[in-house]
Amino acid sequence: MTTTAAPDAASDKLDSGVLKIAGVVVIGAIMAILDVTVVSVALPKFQSEFHTTPATAAWTMTAYTLALATVIPVTGWAADRFGTKRLYMTSIALFVAGSVLCSMAWDIGPLIAFRALQGLGGGMLMPLGMTIMTKAAGPDRIGRVMAVLGVPMLLGPIGGPILGGWLVDTASWQWIFLINVPVGIIAFTAALKILPKDTASASESFDFLGMLMLSPGLALFLYGVSSIPGEGTVGSRKVLIPAVIGLVLVIGFVLHALRREHALIDLSLFSNRNLTIAVITMTLFSVAFMGSMLLFPSYFLQVRGENTLHTGLLLAPQGLGAMLTMPIGGKLTDKMGPGKLVLFGIVIIGAGMAVFTQVAADSSYWVLLGALFVMGMGMGLTMMPIMSAAMASLTQHQVARGSTLMNIVQQTAGSIGTATMSMIFTQTVLNDKAAATYGGVLQGLVPADQLPPGALDAGRSAFADAFGSTYVVALVLIAACLIPALFLPRHKAAPTGDPTSDEAAQAPVLVH
Structure with a gap:
């Protein structure tokens, strides 16, 4: 297999090597970010297709977001342990697999579950892409690298509603997920050929206790917060109970991380x-x-x-x-x-x-x-x-x-x-x-x-x-x-x- 060597980070301009790596990262990030806004316009379709309530249909969005929050804390350790290239390709594969399963969903429950699987893959793509680009470009070109990574953040809110509305109107709701398959194949193939090999490190042990506190803590807290608009008040039990439990777990993680040498998040x-x-x-x-x-x-x-x-x-x-x-x-x-x-x-x-x-x-x-x-x-x-x-x-x-x-x-x-x-x-x-x-x-x-x-x-x-x-x-x-x-x-x-x-x-x- 042919790989591209890491480009010279000392060069002032973004050379062709860095731009090729940027192209791979942007494709993956666009795929993950665009999927959030594309699905948002299909919620009424989910309601009619699966004969469900707006609140239940909204879980197709919430499940994706909570999965993102769950997997992001693990990304830093996993990148060090397995290498960014392998982990990035695994994330793309997981995201595409989740997309295919979403298109095959026969009811709202399976669709919500498959959206969570999508989120597990999508949650790692942006932090991994940022890590790959920062290492490739070096400190003197961080600003230009971040400008490149900003493209997916712009295209998501703009292109998502346009693409989602067009696909739902002219084809079917399944295509808002199937569209990820060819894009994912391109991103996976490009990552395989273009991303440079990096050295995995097994020097740091995995912080299991930290993961058991931070990942569910973030997920519970965000679930409580995301329930506020539907409940209309912060005082609702549906808001307070998960948010407080989540906050306690996050605080517990902070106290734990301050005492541990290799915590999940390096405070x-x-x-x-x-x-x-x-x-x-x-x-x-x-x-x-x-x-x-x-x-x-x-x-x-x-x-x-x-x-x-x-x-x-x-x-x-x-x-x-x-x-x-x-x-x-x-x-x-x-x-x-x-x-x-x-x-x-x-x-x-x-x-x-x-x-x-x-x-x-x-x-x-x-x-x-x-x-x-x-x-x-x-x-x-x-x-x-x-x-x-x-x-x-x-x-x-x-x-x-x-x-x-x-x-x-x-x-x-x-x-x-x-x-x-x-x-x-x-x-x-x-x-x-x-x-x-x-x-x-x-x-x-x-x-x-x-x-x-x-x-x-x-x-x-x-x-x-x-x-x-x-x-x-x-x-x-x-x-x-x-x-x-x-x-x-x-x-x-x-x-x-x-x-x-x-x-x-x-x-x-x-x-x-």
């Missing part, structure tokens, strides 16, 4: 100032931005009456804006550090978000699409430079654990943000009689033809106001990101050691 990484600040910034940013991203398609679907395909197209300007600035942001991060770029990006996002705080039922599409484009430009200068700040100062030995940590933070914070924004919006609607009535019409609980004249328009307007009020909260959280972002490095980060050297690979992390 000594927090002695790295740049990584710690990046984690805090990413947490706030993911809560605010990922939560607000949920609201954009909902506004177009519920207030403006657009179908799924048109809604996906209307969201495209956000991705186009990010695609414009992300390569620029990557290059500038490598040259001048992420600090100034992230601050500027957050300000731009805030400017676009401010437009949506004033959204109405008849707001100009040109204004809204322009605001989405501006927010996308800000995102291109924000998310991946934050990730670069975390990864640039890590040694090669720390990269797998660092990328795992950042993916856990992003996944958890994003879920919290989504649940928080959904709860705020739901409560705002329920507190307004006109908006609540309109919500009943959307759910089919209130016949529209039985409403008095003008009630439907008044309800639609009140519904739009509820979106605007929720965007105010998102804007405040976006502004709060400026505080930790002020402490991000304002110049090119100096790594703790040469990540290509053997000494750096074994360099200890000093705990102060």
Whole structure:
């Protein structure tokens, strides 16, 4: 078998070797991330096909997310133990197998189970891809590497609803899963031929106790948080019991990890100032931005009456804006550090978000699409430079654990943000009689033809106001990101050691 040697990390530009590796990683990441948003548009189809409730159909999404949260903590250790190439190819195979089984599901229960299997494979693809790319490119090109890895994050929210709506309308729901088969075969074959061999290390024992606490702890906590919108309150037993148990398990893991030398997640990484600040910034940013991203398609679907395909197209300007600035942001991060770029990006996002705080039922599409484009430009200068700040100062030995940590933070914070924004919006609607009535019409609980004249328009307007009020909260959280972002490095980060050297690979992390 022919393999490509690891490219020269000292070169300033992304050479052909790194770009080939990037292509493999991006294909796998797109496959995993796109699958989340593609399935979201098929939920009504699942309800009618399997004669089930909306809450049960939503478990096809929840099971995938919980499986992601369960497997991500193990990825760092597994990458060290088995090597990134073999583990990456195994993840692709697992994801494709889950996809095939999903397409063969005969009832909603098996479909939920097969979605969880998909999540076990998909959960490892992004942190593994980040590890592979960081090792291949070296510390001087982290910004450009992260810009490349940002492409799947953009294509998922944009392309998912478009692709999913088209497949469900023109073919069948099975094709939203079968589409992964040819893509997965291409990704597996490319990984086999292009990814360089890496050396597996058996020096660290597996932290079984840590896994038994952290993986189910994260899954239970996210399950409780994701139940908030459906329950309408944080005080529900369905929310509190799993969330509290999950939180206790996570806290137990932290206490355990502080005493164990080779814990599942290396908490000594927090002695790295740049990584710690990046984690805090990413947490706030993911809560605010990922939560607000949920609201954009909902506004177009519920207030403006657009179908799924048109809604996906209307969201495209956000991705186009990010695609414009992300390569620029990557290059500038490598040259001048992420600090100034992230601050500027957050300000731009805030400017676009401010437009949506004033959204109405008849707001100009040109204004809204322009605001989405501006927010996308800000995102291109924000998310991946934050990730670069975390990864640039890590040694090669720390990269797998660092990328795992950042993916856990992003996944958890994003879920919290989504649940928080959904709860705020739901409560705002329920507190307004006109908006609540309109919500009943959307759910089919209130016949529209039985409403008095003008009630439907008044309800639609009140519904739009509820979106605007929720965007105010998102804007405040976006502004709060400026505080930790002020402490991000304002110049090119100096790594703790040469990540290509053997000494750096074994360099200890000093705990102060």
